[in-house]
Amino acid sequence: MVSDFFYPNFGGVENHIYQLSQCLMSMGHKVVVVTHSYGDCRGVRYLTNGLKVYYLPRLPFYQQASFPTLLGWARLLRVICLRERASLLHGHQAFSTMALEAAINARSLGLKVVFTDHSLFGFADPASIVLNKILKAVLADVHAVICVSHTSKENTVLRACLRPDSVYVIPNAVDASQFTPDPRVAWPSDPESEEVVLVVLCRLVYRKGVDLLGLVLPPLLARHPRLRVLVGGDGPKRKLLEKVVSDHGLGDRVALCGAVQHEHARDFMVRGHVFLNASLTEAFCMALVEAAAAGLVVVSTAVGGVPEVLPPDLIVLAEPSAEGLLVGA
CATH class of the missing domain: 3.40.50.2000 (Glycogen Phosphorylase B;)
Incomplete structure (x- = not known):
């Protein structure tokens, strides 16, 4: 190899x-x-x-x-x-x-x-x-x-x-036994009044849609007062997210958690309820399969090979734009 x-x-x-x-x-x-x-x-x-x-x-x-x-x-x-x-x-x-x-x-x-x-x-x-x-x-x-x-x-x-x-x-595969749901984390019975946690886990680079994520976060958090966001990963676009969080006063609702080692990816994912992928291009996104195996609701931009990754009942596909992601999320 x-x-x-x-x-x-x-x-x-x-x-x-x-x-x-x-x-x-x-x-x-x-x-x-x-x-x-x-x-x-x-x-x-x-x-x-x-x-x-x-x-x-x-x-x-x-x-x-x-x-x-x-x-x-x-x-x-x-x-x-x-x-x-x-x-x-x-x-x-x-x-x-x-x-x-x-x-x-x-x-x-x-x-x-x-x-x-x-x-x-x-x-x-x-x-x-x-x-x-x-x-x-x-x-x-x-x-x-x-x-x-x-x-x-x-x-x-x-x-x-x-x-x-x-x-x-040959599509990528995931050992589902390593990404089991956490039985202690239940989907809120009333998402409007109970806290919902949105998870993002990717390299913070342009092609992963970090610029798009920066556009979406302020209106998304304004629309859902009980929403909290966890962002895992590091890269050159981290400063952009830091600026968005600072400019809109979102420090108490958006946590930039830095790089997450793969052996800890499951533990990071199960802290949330929804997994968001904002990529602008993807041949195959393994994180989508991992998130679905971990029991999260998966929302992703419909780019590249993403529509082939999961069956329709396990993923919500959105247009790769701020408006499309807002509708999907």
Whole structure:
């Protein structure tokens, strides 16, 4: 498994790689994860059930994606593959430079290569044009491509000019036993007079709809006097939420709780009654499945692969706008 995104960083890709590795190990396969160092987390570490992780000395330069070198770490990857007797390399995420470079280098070593794309990207802006050209070149020589939703498959097929029959859809999954409802938290019998807690748990970045959330919170709280909001997660958009809370005097009703480790995600979610996802783009949002398993009412913007995630009776879909979210919530 190769990606720039892995623990201790928090997110859907990181959790996906970890859970997939654990499942493969339980089936008798040997799995090794290769990522870049995170602060003091460098060298070789062992996680649950002996999952071996190589934290390599790579320099992250944008949202934990490492600086591209192409052949700069080819020798190191070769040493790891020979030492671990690797037969297959699985890269994750289209904007992970480590995954893209490893896919190229692994083919030169004669390994089979599988690539999983976890996100949706555009076609017109300069960054997307460059990334799509790179993705087309890299995926032209891999054995299989996996996407996490049918919307994601369509997006990847068009961006990388792939044959649709070479791309497989395997939706993300959640171990529901780790996200059981809290029997002590009951839905208010009268939401107008009893407190209702709304939970948000995501990276505080633009594509997760934090700007949209900042627009929605003041009118939503004004409409529902008994509503309280818990926001979990961290990122560059935290300052925007802090300003919204300060400007509208919402400090006693909106709690910015900071980063939440995945092992504590269930405990954070069950503190509330409603889970809100305001993403502007999503290939597949695992937090929606986790929140539904934990017994929360799920409200989300209808973007990307989100309509495929849960059946209609378990999710309220809204237009990705302030007005749409206000109607949905």
